[in-house]
Amino acid sequence: MSEVLVLVEAVADGDNIGLKKVTLEMLTAARVLGEPSAVVAGASGTAAAVQDRLAEYGAAKIYVAESDDIDNHLVAPKAEVLAQLVADSAATAVLLPSTQEGQEIAGRLALKIGSGLLNDISEVDADGTATQVVFAGAVIVKSKVAKGTPIYTVRPNSVAPEAAPGAGEVIAVDVAISDDAKKVTVLDRTVESGGGRPELTEASVIVSGGRGVGSAENFALIEGLADSLGGAVGASRAATDSGFYPHQYQVGQTGKTVSPQLYLAVGISGAIQHRAGMQTSKTIVAINKDNEAPIFELADFGVVGDLFQIVPALTEEITKRKA
Amino acid sequence: MNIVVLVKQVPDSGSERTLDSSDNTVARASADNVINEMDEYAIEEALKVKEAHGGEVTILTMGPESATDTIRKALSMGADKAIHVTDPALHGSCVIATSAVLAKALGTLEWDLVLSGAQSTDGGLTMMPALLAERLGVAHLSGARKLAVDGSKLTVERQTDGGYWTIEGQTPAIVSTWDTMNEPRYPSFKGIMAAKSKPVTTLSLADLGVDESEVGLAAATSTVLEFASRPPKGAGQQVKDEGDGATKLADFLASKKFV
Ligand SMILES: Cc1cc2nc3c(=O)[nH]c(=O)nc-3n(C[C@H](O)[C@H](O)[C@H](O)COP(=O)(O)OP(=O)(O)OC[C@H]3O[C@@H](n4cnc5c(N)ncnc54)[C@H](O)[C@@H]3O)c2cc1C
Numbered sequence: 001m002s003e004v005l006v007l008v009e010a011v012a013d014g015d016n017i018g019l020k021k022v023t024l025e026m027l028t029a030a031r032v033l034g035e036p037s038a039v040v041a042g043a044s045g046t047a048a049a050v051q052d053r054l055a056e057y058g059a060a061k062i063y064v065a066e067s068d069d070i071d072n073h074l075v076a077p078k079a080e081v082l083a084q085l086v087a088d089s090a091a092t093a094v095l096l097p098s099t100q101e102g103q104e105i106a107g108r109l110a111l112k113i114g115s116g117l118l119n120d121i122s123e124v125d126a127d128g129t130a131t132q133v134v135f136a137g138a139v140i141v142k143s144k145v146a147k148g149t150p151i152y153t154v155r156p157n158s159v160a161p162e163a164a165p166g167a168g169e170v171i172a173v174d175v176a177i178s179d180d181a182k183k184v185t186v187l188d189r190t191v192e193s194g195g196g197r198p199e200l201t202e203a204s205v206i207v208s209g210g211r212g213v214g215s216a217e218n219f220a221l222i223e224g225l226a227d228s229l230g231g232a233v234g235a236s237r238a239a240t241d242s243g244f245y246p247h248q249y250q251v252g253q254t255g256k257t258v259s260p261q262l263y264l265a266v267g268i269s270g271a272i273q274h275r276a277g278m279q280t281s282k283t284i285v286a287i288n289k290d291n292e293a294p295i296f297e298l299a300d301f302g303v304v305g306d307l308f309q310i311v312p313a314l315t316e317e318i319t320k321r322k323a
Numbered sequence: 324m325n326i327v328v329l330v331k332q333v334p335d336s337g338s339e340r341t342l343d344s345s346d347n348t349v350a351r352a353s354a355d356n357v358i359n360e361m362d363e364y365a366i367e368e369a370l371k372v373k374e375a376h377g378g379e380v381t382i383l384t385m386g387p388e389s390a391t392d393t394i395r396k397a398l399s400m401g402a403d404k405a406i407h408v409t410d411p412a413l414h415g416s417c418v419i420a421t422s423a424v425l426a427k428a429l430g431t432l433e434w435d436l437v438l439s440g441a442q443s444t445d446g447g448l449t450m451m452p453a454l455l456a457e458r459l460g461v462a463h464l465s466g467a468r469k470l471a472v473d474g475s476k477l478t479v480e481r482q483t484d485g486g487y488w489t490i491e492g493q494t495p496a497i498v499s500t501w502d503t504m505n506e507p508r509y510p511s512f513k514g515i516m517a518a519k520s521k522p523v524t525t526l527s528l529a530d531l532g533v534d535e536s537e538v539g540l541a542a543a544t545s546t547v548l549e550f551a552s553r554p555p556k557g558a559g560q561q562v563k564d565e566g567d568g569a570t571k572l573a574d575f576l577a578s579k580k581f582v
Binding site: 076104110147186191194229248261283291297301305 | 340341342347360361417418419422441449450451453454456457458460461462463464465466478481482483484485486487488489490491492493496502503543544545546547548549550551552553555556558559560561562563564566568569570571572573575576577579581582
């Protein structure tokens with residue numbers, strides 16, 4: 001069976017190293033194409049922390065490249081690791097997460113190995129045909145890579161991860177990182193806390209607030225509702241631009257693209273640029289006082305009314321039912 | 324410090340966008356084309372660096388002839404000159420081929436710093452600056468929400484999902500900007516008038532020494548097989564809150580097993 005390389009995205013939370021959910025999603029998607037091999041490239045100790053889980057989700061092999069050269073420099077060393085693995089293995093495709101870092105690595109890799117790539121795909125078939133949802137969710141495109149070993153970046157939350165045990169054979173790889181790949185040094189990594197909530201692109205439930213929420217203080221209502229559902233908090237651009245909520249939580253064309261199981265839009269009108277970032281959510285719920293707000297066109301369930309009445313009551317109701 | 328800003332013309336994200344059914348490329352003729360909004364932050368940052376450190380700001384655009392509107396807009400904000408790479412053979416070029424052409428064009432210029440927007444609003448590609456850095460063998464400092472220039476040393480705060488990283492590199496370098504970096508200025512009347520007489524150099528593939536066979540639809544490294552409008556999501560149930568909105572919504576969430 002042909003081998004498919006999957007670049008692992010790990011996250012460090014203090015001393016805890018975990019996997020981003022998109023890694024498990026990619027391992028699941030990769031099985032359609034062949035036998036997945038996970039590639040861990042990063043600081044030493046990363047693979048040890050995640051290899052059991054990689055095997056649980058189908059990694060037949062786990063290639064491990066760990067060094068300070070990789071950890072201390074931005075992106076480029078990881079592209080060198082992947083390029084060497086493509087050359088040395090019989091890999092027939094490479095999957096990376098469609099995150100900023102994943103996309104940058106994918107681009108560099110494509111040039112190194114002379115391949116074509118498809119970006120931000122939501123699905124791939126056995127024959128390599130990939131599906132992309134573009135233009136604010138208005139158009140579905142099916143494409144194929146026409147050159148080399150196909151490279152795909154996979155949109156988080158598009159594939160339901162399924163466990164399927166693999167052998168998980170750990171193989172250390174030694175990659176000499178070139179000077180060219182060490183031109184950008186990472187001096188420091190600063191965590192800005194998300195209040196213990198799941199990360200936006202990974203969350204299965206997101207509650208987003210818009211201009212209608214009215215102030216930074218009022219966003220506590222949105223946070224409360226999100227916490228009752230175990231979800232993440234998002235915001236429209238009007239809300240982030242007004243300083244109601246930090247910019248990194250912005251959902252939309254110029255913010256994050258999210259695809260959760262449940263998206264709750266509160267006091268958000270549903271401008272096309274906002275929809276661009278949330279349109280592929282599985283279930284969409286809207287709370288808005290204007291019954292003609294465009295967000296209702298996509299909502300599976302909409303409540304027309306005052307968010308300041310509905311949100312606290314809903315949070316209470318959910319908390320009660322969950323107790 | 325001489326700076327080049329990569330600027331792209333895109334179909335307006337507020338208008339209806341689709342692909343052209345004759346060849347599956349982005350339908351540009353039918354759309355309102357505008358400057359990629361994300362590029363305005365890169366232009367603003369370039370002007371700020373120039374104001375602090377001197378030098379010249381050059382706009383580099385690849386695109387059809389109509390992209391001159393976009394170029395004038397960038398010049399009216401205060402950039403000094405522009406290079407417009409345009410050639411009928413470029414139509415349908417993939418991101419890889421486009422990067423080859425832009426890399427060649429950058430080779431015709433003297434620069435210390437290249438600035439680009441975080442992504443384009445039509446293709447959503449974060450990839451172009453990374454491709455250029457790979458081709459040119461220069462540093463790429465990406466996702467910059469803050470840039471500090473100290474001689475040839477560049478320090479950037481890179482926006483990440485959970486916070487930010489402080490990263491450092493030397494010129495010549497490419498920096499891709501984030502849209503919280505600054506507040507792009509509006510062109511002044513004087514700026515708009517001045518833009519009309521600023522030099523815009525047009526370069527064809529032949530001028531750049533790129534063979535036509537390396538670009539365009541036929542040479543694309545990926546092929547669109549088909550496209551379709553996504554079926555509009557039928558609007559679901561709507562209730563008016565009569566004091567029972569929260570309960571009804573909780574019932575709905577329970578029916579979907581979220582509660
Ligand atoms: C190039 C470009 C990129 C953009 N990128 C993004 C992006 O990434 N993300 C994004 O979100 N936007 C983006 N925008 C902006 C977008 O066009 C909208 O301006 C923005 O989404 C509006 O945010 P909003 O819905 O919160 O505000 P508004 O449109 O002002 O809507 C507020 C809503 O709240 C409702 N409301 C008010 N009070 C209450 C109440 N008490 N109870 C219930 N409902 C209430 C109102 O009825 C209204 O529908 C972009 C724009 C451009 C031009």
